[in-house]
Amino acid sequence: MLGELRLIRDWWREDVDYRWVVDAIATRSALGALKTAVGLCGLAAPIIAVLTVLSPTRPTDSVSCVLLWLLVGSGVAWCARWLLRPWPGETESLVLIAVADVCVTAVCALSPGYVARAVGMMMLLIIGIYVSALHSPKVLAAQTAWSLLAAGLLAVPLLRSGDVSSAMIMILGMAAAVIVPPGLQICYSLLRNEMLCDPLTRLLSRRGLDYYSAIWFARPAASSSCVMMIDLDRFKVVNDTHGHAVGDEVLVATAERLRRAAPRGSIVSRFGGEEFAIVVRLPIDAAVAVADELRRAVAEPIGSIAVTASIGLAAFAAPGDPARACELVRQTICAADGAMYRAKQQGGNAIVVAGSVSEPARQVG
Template sequence: MSERSERTTNQAVCAQDGAESRRGTGLSEYRTLLRDWWRDGVDYRWVVNALESRSALGVVKAAIGLCGLATPLISVLIVTSAAGPQHLLGRLTLWCITALSVVWVARWWLLPWPSVLESLALIAAGDVCISVVCLLSPGYVVRAVGMLLLLIVGIYVSAFHSPQLLAAHTAWSLASAVVLAVPLFGVGDAASATIMILGMVAATVVPPGLQFCYWVLRTDMLCDPLTTLLSRRGFEYHSSLVVARPGPVPVCVLMADLDRFKAVNDTFGHHAGDKVLVSTAQRLLDHAPAQSIVSRLGGEEFAIVARLSLPDALDAAERLRAALAAPMGSIAVTASIGLAIGDADVVGFHRTRRLVQDLIRCADSAMYQAKQRGGNTVVVENIAALYGVDARDSA
């Protein structure tokens, strides 16, 4: 893997494939798009936090619990029906599923939003309970409703979990449909069996399609359309992945603001200013440290987050400053750079979204100090200064 591709691991669509995918709609472009969707991880907590910030978690929890309520109700109707299973094991199984389903619903309604592992357990429990209820049901209607409930579980998976988990759920749903349909072939009802299988095949296309569309929209939202770097939202999303990487290496955020950029727009026009921004973005990508996240926060302000030691971070900041100061045709611009370092102890204690916010605030302050010194310079602050440790700076 090249150094450039390593740098843009977490922004492949924005920085690497964005321009290429707009040039055509050939088969290779579609394969690239599907490959990126399949490989792109889903930040479960980010999705949950997004819902929470809009006060929507309660509504989603209530809706999930309401959908799950169908399973215990169906189980009770089957076990109390004359057409239900007459053997003790079948009836006992349905009563156990009823109790488990009630607990499942109560958990969604009464407790906080589940963790990632708990969400996986709830998905597995839902899949198993629904399939077993359908298997013990004598009627086609209940089995059809069960297949619909599996589809609803798939929609939940598509919103909060990875394509790989969605593929596993889809395989389970199709296997359940086949198991339910096989006995129909034995009694000569091949038409009903075929309808059940084809119906489930058609239904299982919906969750992956929804997840793919959601991924495309999310990727577009997380990317800056002018520079194809990550946007401010994209920076917040992907920076959490950098912080979560194991290891004692400090986290650093580098803020770069172009000096006297307004004069470029006033002298050469906004079209030339846009070209400068695009060229700046490309230089940042070319010279950013490996495994870093590069973004445009807005206007002429850019940010980079990476895991680097202090000497490496200082070297990277100086390298970026020199790269941005190189002439861009007839236009010459420089950048004021602020660098904030969160050492290993701080990272270990504040491995949360707050760490990135604190680093951004420190880097922003350092960047304005660089501007006050005349620009085209680097100022460094250690985030530990927020907790009683002296800051360090370098020009």
């Protein structure tokens, strides 16, 4: 039970990098097909509205008919936006979701038939599935709450007319259906985390570092951040002397030491081979002290084997722009990587801080 509660807690706290998900779909050449599918699915609401206006049981008051025609126009414009324009950014996507929820609910409320309302509830479920794939759990919770509220409100006329069975079917069906998007999102989260983790050390992989750094650095922060590049000195000797299985054990033990010694909330990753990357939200002087703790933690013997680490450190000021953040993170990693190689050239087991354009790198300790 505790495991399930922890899973739900971690899911609720998770941030979703909307742009990263969209780019991942685009790399598989599936973004165009998905965009077309979303646009075509959106045609259901205006079609229902047209059929409602033209049906014998259409609303008798002129206001409802005018509203339905306005919803037809809004629905067609919504679909045209998806079909004719590029994939929306995150903010526009949220606006389109809100418009879709309101339009679908309004069409259902103005349509007297039970079938139209049932189809509308299914459309709200489809919108929830879209949200579960691309947006955060909190956005999905808001959309799910809207769907449940809509189902409850649309069931009221059925209850007043004495059609209790149809009303209960709508409420229970929607209550069961809203379980699907959160369940899917939890599965997406588990699969995404598995893809972003290094299978040996269970630290974040290089891709995971990019993913979480983009989320982290896109937010404004009171203090600067630093990137540490950590490389184990003469690790090839360990593999050549003791074998790759023992080398893997050393990597796993080192990864666990780095995870424990890094400040709470840091991004800790295996960058590749025997190289690790850690991102901390600390000013440079505090980050140097942390880097020294990490260096000493790595140097503790692992059984009969002792390894040391060369650490390169570079500071980073978050720009608050996600696109710019990704670029600056990569530049900072390159600067820290260069400082790390200078530490290795000086004999290893050392820390070198990357300088600015006008200031040379400096060795610590």
